[in-house]
Amino acid sequence: MNTLQIDNALELLENEEYGPAKVALKGILEENPNSLSALLGLGDLFFATSDYENAEKTYKKIIELAADNSDAFFGLGATLRVVERYSEAIDYYEQAFKLEPERTDAYWEVAYSREMVSDLSGAERDYKRCLLNNPNNSMAQHLLAALTGKNTEKAPPRYVSDLFDDYAAVFDAELVDELSYNVPQQIKGEIKNVLFKEKTKQSLLDLGCGTGLVGESLYSLVQEADGVDLSPKMLEVARAKKVYNRLYETDFEEFLFNRDLGKQEYNIVVSGDALVYFGRLDKVFLGVAKRLSRAGWFCFSLEDNKNLDYQLQRSGRYSHSSNYINKTLTASGFVPTIEKSIVPRTDGEDDIIGKLYLCRKH
Ligand SMILES: C[S@@+](CC[C@H](N)C(=O)[O-])C[C@H]1O[C@@H](n2cnc3c(N)ncnc32)[C@H](O)[C@@H]1O
Numbered sequence: 001m002n003t004l005q006i007d008n009a010l011e012l013l014e015n016e017e018y019g020p021a022k023v024a025l026k027g028i029l030e031e032n033p034n035s036l037s038a039l040l041g042l043g044d045l046f047f048a049t050s051d052y053e054n055a056e057k058t059y060k061k062i063i064e065l066a067a068d069n070s071d072a073f074f075g076l077g078a079t080l081r082v083v084e085r086y087s088e089a090i091d092y093y094e095q096a097f098k099l100e101p102e103r104t105d106a107y108w109e110v111a112y113s114r115e116m117v118s119d120l121s122g123a124e125r126d127y128k129r130c131l132l133n134n135p136n137n138s139m140a141q142h143l144l145a146a147l148t149g150k151n152t153e154k155a156p157p158r159y160v161s162d163l164f165d166d167y168a169a170v171f172d173a174e175l176v177d178e179l180s181y182n183v184p185q186q187i188k189g190e191i192k193n194v195l196f197k198e199k200t201k202q203s204l205l206d207l208g209c210g211t212g213l214v215g216e217s218l219y220s221l222v223q224e225a226d227g228v229d230l231s232p233k234m235l236e237v238a239r240a241k242k243v244y245n246r247l248y249e250t251d252f253e254e255f256l257f258n259r260d261l262g263k264q265e266y267n268i269v270v271s272g273d274a275l276v277y278f279g280r281l282d283k284v285f286l287g288v289a290k291r292l293s294r295a296g297w298f299c300f301s302l303e304d305n306k307n308l309d310y311q312l313q314r315s316g317r318y319s320h321s322s323n324y325i326n327k328t329l330t331a332s333g334f335v336p337t338i339e340k341s342i343v344p345r346t347d348g349e350d351d352i353i354g355k356l357y358l359c360r361k362h
Pocket residue numbers: 157160161164183184207208209210211212213214228229230231234250251252253271272273274277
């Protein structure tokens with residue numbers, strides 16, 4: 001093995017060229033099965049491609065060979081966190097921090113694992129440890145706010161993109177098959193009813209389109225569809241479905257106010273389970289009104305709150321009161337038309353309690 005070979009393989013990995021990176025790393029390991037840098041590259045590659053079983057095996061092999069390899073301990077902690085084996089993850093993170101205490105940005109990861117095993121004071125302490133040295137770490141900021149009941153206006157964009165990048169590979173299978181996610185069908189039901197009476201070309205904007213489940217459900221009803229999302233990995237899955245004409249990788253407030261779309265206007269805007277990452281919605285609603293044609297339709301789902309206008313929940317998502325939504329829609333130039341109680345999906349044994357709204361621009 002020479003360092004050039006390993007440098008090339010790691011560069012491929014860095015550029016997310018996973019196929020060629022895997023071939024290069026395996027080639028190095030054939031000649032030198034105990035190369036720690038190649039094994040670490042391979043572990044990271046398995047992690048990045050959501051092959052958590054092989055990531056775990058590879059990081060454990062590194063630890064057998066070099067019990068002081070902090071990267072392998074952090075990698076193993078992250079792998080076990082993602083597959084929800086939180087107690088084991090905590091053990092490996094603790095060993096990792098002993099070896100490399102200065103990697104303070106990873107404290108949010110162990111904090112989250114502690115939160116998941118109900119060690120709430122440990123979680124709070126470790127989110128704060130993360131923020132002490134990394135005050136802009138969005139994961140720690142948002143999760144600490146959610147844990148301590150602080151109400152904020154919006155989830156930080158970096159929190160959203162990291163969260164959904166991690167989730168993209170399994171999103172469709174998990175949400176639809178395991179959590180009975182049904183918002184795309186609910187939105188389709190409402191849009192179908194109103195479009196039936198209209199004859200113009202239907203152009204759709206899907207805010208927080210994710211992997212494209214809503215776009216797929218509306219595909220047969222519209223002539224063109226654009227999607228906006230912050231997560232490049234969710235957009236990659238959406239792109240492969242070929243239901244959108246254009247996909248924009250950006251925050252949708254940014255898109256609604258600042259993107260130059262020429263003469264493009266939409267007559268339908270939808271948002272399935274994405275506005276739950278906003279507390280304050282006045283700016284988003286004004287932005288939607290700006291992009292909608294006259295008498296255009298806006299349909300979206302939210303989680304329900306009986307008392308407060310909006311509230312950041314422990315889940316990291318926001319819930320909204322119907323009173324707040326209706327007054328904000330009205331102030332933004334919409335006529336609220338339908339408000340329907342729904343169960344957008346389950347959460348473990350519990351139902352999430354939500355609302356589907358349909359409104360029309362004046
Ligand atoms: C739960 S997923 C729902 C995806 C899709 N709408 C569906 O119904 O399957 C929420 C999506 O909203 C996106 N999202 C949340 N906040 C956003 C923001 N401020 N700007 C753009 N996308 C956002 C996330 O990246 C994620 O893909």
